[in-house]
Amino acid sequence: MTSPALAAVLWDMDGTLVDTEPYWMAAETPLVERFGGTWSHEQALGMVGLALEDSAGLLQNAGVPWSVDEIIAYLTDEVLRQLATVGVPFRPGAYELLADLRAAGVKTGLVTMSMRRMALTVADLIDFPAFDVVVAGDDVERPKPFPDPYLQAAAALGVDIADTVAIEDSPNGLRSAIASGAVSLGVPHMVSLEGVGAAQLWPSLSGRTASDLRALHAAHTPIHPDETRITR
Structure with missing residues (x-):
């Protein structure tokens, strides 16, 4: 019996990745x-x-x-x-976790309702190639809390949304992630996330690694029987 592996991590920007x-x-x-x-x-x-x-x-x-x-x-x-x-005021642990995901070969996407020019500026100010895709507010017809931004990011990455973890700091962002089918992680900053429905709430990203996100994803993803493959 196996559960699908974590294919990508999708990051909100304002309040989650950076303290803007x-x-x-x-x-x-x-x-x-x-x-x-x-x-x-x-x-x-x-x-x-x-x-x-x-x-x-x-x-x-x-x-x-x-x-x-x-x-x-x-x-x-x-x-x-x-x-x-x-400069870029990273939220505690965000830079380190993002760098660890990149080192581990996990795809990453930035999913923000800020304008694309701002999202690209923030991404460009990070001192390593941080994101495989950026989806911004002017890239989608329906913003958060609709699921569209996260679904668009998963499609651009070529992954199933169920094989992703989405990290958010706001109720609207969490609602978007939950509606999309991503495993939703809430990291509250300025407003409470209690009762919104996140798969899990972490008080901070400090000390967290790619392994922690893999474990979170596995714990909240249905287990499927191994496929039997016929080979020749």
């Missing part, structure tokens, strides 16, 4: 205040894991008179500016 959520918040507040509105920490937390189009709509409701595209472009530029100044 404070950068987004730092861009949102002055934008709302520029037009006479107020923006609370609770409102900012409510944006974690949302598609950028939905986030832009909330900022419009708070008084920003720009179009959705203008808001998205502004926020993306501001976060990129902070990344260029500070």
Whole structure:
């Protein structure tokens, strides 16, 4: 009896791989205040894991008179500016785990609702070839929490979604991963993931390795009888 091997690990970006959520918040507040509105920490937390189009709509409701595209472009530029100044602020253990997966020959994908130009900037700032595929918010018709981003990444990698682990830090992201059929791992950062339905919750990626993800995948994947093959 065998269970399918782990074929790929699919990473969310903001809040999971890199700690850019404070950068987004730092861009949102002055934008709302520029037009006479107020923006609370609770409102900012409510944006974690949302598609950028939905986030832009909330900022419009708070008084920003720009179009959705203008808001998205502004926020993306501001976060990129902070990344260029500070560098890539990896979440604890994320860089080491990603490097171990690459050394172990496990395929990796970046699945983010940030714009593609931002996702590629983050990937390019990592000092090794980190991802086999990048799926960004402007690459999909239906964003997280729909399953489409993860299904698109698995298809691009040529793997069955059931043979992947998806790592997420937000409820919306986890819902997307769960709906896709990936084995979902929640690593909470700014918001709770209790009750969302992750296969497992880890408090941190610190000290975790490719072997830990293989064990997680095996523990949450149905076991199938070995196939009998006729050879000549």
